[in-house]
Amino acid sequence: MKEQLSWKVGGQQGEGIESTGEIFSTTLNRLGYHLYSYRHFSSRIKGGHTNNNVRISVDEVRSVDDNIDILVAFDQQTIDVNSHELYAGGIILADSKFNPTVDESLDVVLVDIPFTEIAKEQGSQLMKNMVAIGASARLMKLPMEPFKDMIHTMFIRKGEEIVESNHNALRLGYEAMDEKFSYMNITNDFELAPSDGKERLYLIGNDAIGFGAVNAGVRFMPAYPITPASEIMEYMIKHLPKLGGTVIQTEDEIAAVTMAIGSNYAGARSFTASAGPGLSLMMESIGLSGMTETPLVIVNTMRGGPSTGLPTKQEQADLNQMIYGTHGDIPKIVLAPSDVEDAFYSTIDAFNLAEYYQVPVILLSDLQMSLGKQTSDPFDLSRVEINRGKTILEDIERDEDDQDYFERYGDSDDGISARPIPGLKGGIHHVTGVEHSPTGTPSETAENRQVMMEKRMRKLENFVMKEPFKVTGEKESELLVISFLSVNGVAGEAIRRFDPDIVGNITHVQLKQLHPFPAEALYPYLDGAKEVLVIEQNYSAQLFNIVKMNYHMHSKMKSFTKYNGTPFKPNEIEKYIQSILKIKEVL
Numbered sequence: 001m002k003e004q005l006s007w008k009v010g011g012q013q014g015e016g017i018e019s020t021g022e023i024f025s026t027t028l029n030r031l032g033y034h035l036y037s038y039r040h041f042s043s044r045i046k047g048g049h050t051n052n053n054v055r056i057s058v059d060e061v062r063s064v065d066d067n068i069d070i071l072v073a074f075d076q077q078t079i080d081v082n083s084h085e086l087y088a089g090g091i092i093l094a095d096s097k098f099n100p101t102v103d104e105s106l107d108v109v110l111v112d113i114p115f116t117e118i119a120k121e122q123g124s125q126l127m128k129n130m131v132a133i134g135a136s137a138r139l140m141k142l143p144m145e146p147f148k149d150m151i152h153t154m155f156i157r158k159g160e161e162i163v164e165s166n167h168n169a170l171r172l173g174y175e176a177m178d179e180k181f182s183y184m185n186i187t188n189d190f191e192l193a194p195s196d197g198k199e200r201l202y203l204i205g206n207d208a209i210g211f212g213a214v215n216a217g218v219r220f221m222p223a224y225p226i227t228p229a230s231e232i233m234e235y236m237i238k239h240l241p242k243l244g245g246t247v248i249q250t251e252d253e254i255a256a257v258t259m260a261i262g263s264n265y266a267g268a269r270s271f272t273a274s275a276g277p278g279l280s281l282m283m284e285s286i287g288l289s290g291m292t293e294t295p296l297v298i299v300n301t302m303r304g305g306p307s308t309g310l311p312t313k314q315e316q317a318d319l320n321q322m323i324y325g326t327h328g329d330i331p332k333i334v335l336a337p338s339d340v341e342d343a344f345y346s347t348i349d350a351f352n353l354a355e356y357y358q359v360p361v362i363l364l365s366d367l368q369m370s371l372g373k374q375t376s377d378p379f380d381l382s383r384v385e386i387n388r389g390k391t392i393l394e395d396i397e398r399d400e401d402d403q404d405y406f407e408r409y410g411d412s413d414d415g416i417s418a419r420p421i422p423g424l425k426g427g428i429h430h431v432t433g434v435e436h437s438p439t440g441t442p443s444e445t446a447e448n449r450q451v452m453m454e455k456r457m458r459k460l461e462n463f464v465m466k467e468p469f470k471v472t473g474e475k476e477s478e479l480l481v482i483s484f485l486s487v488n489g490v491a492g493e494a495i496r497r498f499d500p501d502i503v504g505n506i507t508h509v510q511l512k513q514l515h516p517f518p519a520e521a522l523y524p525y526l527d528g529a530k531e532v533l534v535i536e537q538n539y540s541a542q543l544f545n546i547v548k549m550n551y552h553m554h555s556k557m558k559s560f561t562k563y564n565g566t567p568f569k570p571n572e573i574e575k576y577i578q579s580i581l582k583i584k585e586v587l
Helices: 018-029 076-087 115-123 126-139 143-158 160-181 206-217 228-242 252-267 276-292 319-324 340-357 367-371 446-458 485-498 519-527 542-549 570-581
Strands: 005-013 036-039 051-059 068-073 088-094 108-113 203-206 220-223 244-251 271-274 296-304 333-335 360-366 373-376 469-473 479-481 508-512 514-515 529-536 557-561
Touching: 005 018, 005 076, 005 126, 018 036, 018 051, 018 126, 018 143, 018 203, 036 570, 051 076, 068 076, 068 126, 076 088, 088 126, 108 126, 108 160, 115 126, 115 160, 115 529, 126 143, 126 160, 143 160, 203 206, 206 296, 206 340, 206 360, 220 228, 220 252, 228 244, 252 271, 252 276, 252 296, 271 276, 276 296, 276 319, 276 360, 276 542, 296 340, 296 367, 296 446, 319 360, 319 514, 319 542, 333 340, 340 360, 340 373, 360 367, 469 485, 479 485, 479 519, 479 570, 485 508, 485 529, 485 570, 508 519, 519 529, 529 542, 529 570, 542 557, 557 570
Parallel strands: 005 068, 068 088, 088 108, 220 244, 220 271, 271 296, 296 360, 333 360, 479 508, 479 529, 529 557
Antiparallel strands: 005 051, 036 051, 036 373, 203 373, 333 514, 469 508
């Protein structure tokens, strides 16, 4: 039996590859397995090669595997593109329709099954995915009933006849694979060890962010669709109206961010979500949020750039833009969840921080975290707290003779002023994007400029989150590895492959607070490491250079980057760590 295995399905975009992976993996989630999936797809509606890689394990997994055990191919291109990823003895389940062939030099087994022919006999070739799932279930010795239950859940709205046809396609695929066992030389064992049977969430990062926003009290979301952020808006469209909230699809990203600012100014928690090109359009408005001290949360789901770039591929190249993109100096917070589960809690943190400090907060994700699906423990809703800071929600008592405007931007030790919701008695004040006095009226005097600038920047002078990063390991180490977002999971797995009794301690820091950079909190780990390695997915080593800006021992710092649009695999990081530690053989 296998403690884990990787299964990949591939074919042409638009022929059911996504639904095949979804039905297969969701059923395994119901069986209690840990899952991590990553979908490769083209930036078009239909056509082009696509695949869905699902890793199944009895233990927690946070990345794709180095290779795959089972490849389900709906076309020859899938075999040509993906067969080299198979482990020795791996198996290809291919549709007989295209007369599949495989490079004879590969140590793999090709099994052709008439997916399309069987599906047509049941009424529609669309059901070839059910035939493939049935064959996969037989190969892995999985029970049929959970898959039948899943089919019933998904298709009962279309009627019992459709459910029965899909059940038959599933069964016939199972039987076709069973028949192959009787005369083919399939020596590898693809049976999964039993799971713990626990119930877990199985979701993409965008859904975790959406659920976090709902629990943070958001009731309005203006947004413009863009990959890979659109699912956040789709989640909110589905759920906000049930809570009396509203989602508006705006004409562009500029309208989205300014509407979010206006809503927050009026006292209703709101946010918007986009990707790199959309964030470029929002930069001026982020400055408006900073100048007017209006809370603002923006989710940036990073993808390959620049320009249109690689809309459906993995990259982490927006970090500099998020920190330095706006003109002028404003206080700003940039966060990065450590994984999908943390995305839920970090989203709530983002709204609390934005309102407490009255600053723009950018919640970073990347395509792999946003669209990659993984299991998670159920969210602990008892941890949810709402902190609105110095927001005033009731009328302000003032003397009748007091005709002065309320000092919305009055100076204070912490730089944070009381923020009355518009319309409250006694809270009248001006709001403008130009430099202003404590009452909000325009002022360009040198003295006022210095006071207001220092007041705003004072807010975050000593800002450090309760958990600015997650740490695995000790302060003293042979090697300190620093990463963020989806690289965390794959780096963590690579580190666990080394025996500390042989190579010494390898400590892993998963950065969550990216700006203001938590240098003081990180110093003990930087000072205690003999070598420091920063791993990220961009060309210019943006996180590496930010760490260098905040730490003096550049000679012991190293950078490992990847920027071809594909996620890191554990063995890539493992080999690089091996070279740093000068280990002759991978342990």
